[in-house]
Amino acid sequence: MFALSEDDLQKRLLGCGDGPACFNAQLTQRGGNVISVDPVYQFSSEQIRSRIEEVYPQIMSQMEQNADSYIWESIKDVAELGKVRMAAMQRFLSDYDSGLEAGRYISASLPNLPFQDQQFELALCSHFLFLYSEHFDLEQHIQGMKELCRAAAEVRVYPLLSLDSKPSKHLSAVIEALEAAGIRTSLQTVDYRFQRGATDMLIAHAV
Numbered sequence: 001m002f003a004l005s006e007d008d009l010q011k012r013l014l015g016c017g018d019g020p021a022c023f024n025a026q027l028t029q030r031g032g033n034v035i036s037v038d039p040v041y042q043f044s045s046e047q048i049r050s051r052i053e054e055v056y057p058q059i060m061s062q063m064e065q066n067a068d069s070y071i072w073e074s075i076k077d078v079a080e081l082g083k084v085r086m087a088a089m090q091r092f093l094s095d096y097d098s099g100l101e102a103g104r105y106i107s108a109s110l111p112n113l114p115f116q117d118q119q120f121e122l123a124l125c126s127h128f129l130f131l132y133s134e135h136f137d138l139e140q141h142i143q144g145m146k147e148l149c150r151a152a153a154e155v156r157v158y159p160l161l162s163l164d165s166k167p168s169k170h171l172s173a174v175i176e177a178l179e180a181a182g183i184r185t186s187l188q189t190v191d192y193r194f195q196r197g198a199t200d201m202l203i204a205h206a207v
């Protein structure tokens with residue numbers, strides 16, 4: 001979903017809104033350099049585990065109801081999706097305590113990240129900005145993107161659709177605000193396909 005090259009995977013990476021997913025665990029295991037931020041990291045592994053178990057049936061039933069909004073190719077149905085997601089969360093949970101200790105998981109929220117200017121070469125943000133366009137207003141999106149561009153030389157965001165699978169109502173105004181602040185932006189089509197119509201990522205270059 002981010003068209004990551006081998007070169008990208010060698011960079012100092014920030015994952016924003018990474019939640020209980022396993023990108024950090026996997027990249028760290030293969031020798032990468034990544035820090036994840038998410039407000040959920042204020043909780044212990046036991047608290048996160050029990051929250052996952054609590055919301056899992058509800059999320060799966062929502063996926064069943066909205067199954068037509070997704071392309072069932074590499075994952076063939078909702079049951080398989082459940083297994084894939086649970087395996088990723090288990091991988092996250094088994095890495096979480098050591099990652100907290102190493103400072104790879106940091107509890108923080110946009111629009112305020114506890115990092116120095118340009119501390120990272122590349123920031124990735126998946127399934128948070130733009131997807132939750134009804135929950136976060138335009139100003140929060142602009143401030144969030146500017147903060148990511150302060151912390152990283154390049155920022156990639158995917159998807160650019162909101163939860164109703166329509167293009168985010170904030171996208172064009174966010175791009176305009178970033179360009180006005182001297183941040184170059186572009187849209188790039190990526191290979192990943194799951195949410196119908198989610199074909200592009202936004203790239204923002206702070207420097």
Ligand SMILES: C[S@@+](CC[C@H](N)C(=O)[O-])C[C@H]1O[C@@H](n2cnc3c(N)ncnc32)[C@H](O)[C@@H]1O
Nearest residue numbers: 017018019020021038039040109110126127128
């Ligand atoms: C749908 S999850 C996406 C998790 C992961 N990126 C993925 O694609 O599987 C959205 C994540 O955004 C996090 N989040 C919510 N508000 C945030 C904020 N203000 N700053 C950063 N992350 C936030 C949530 O805690 C949650 O883990």
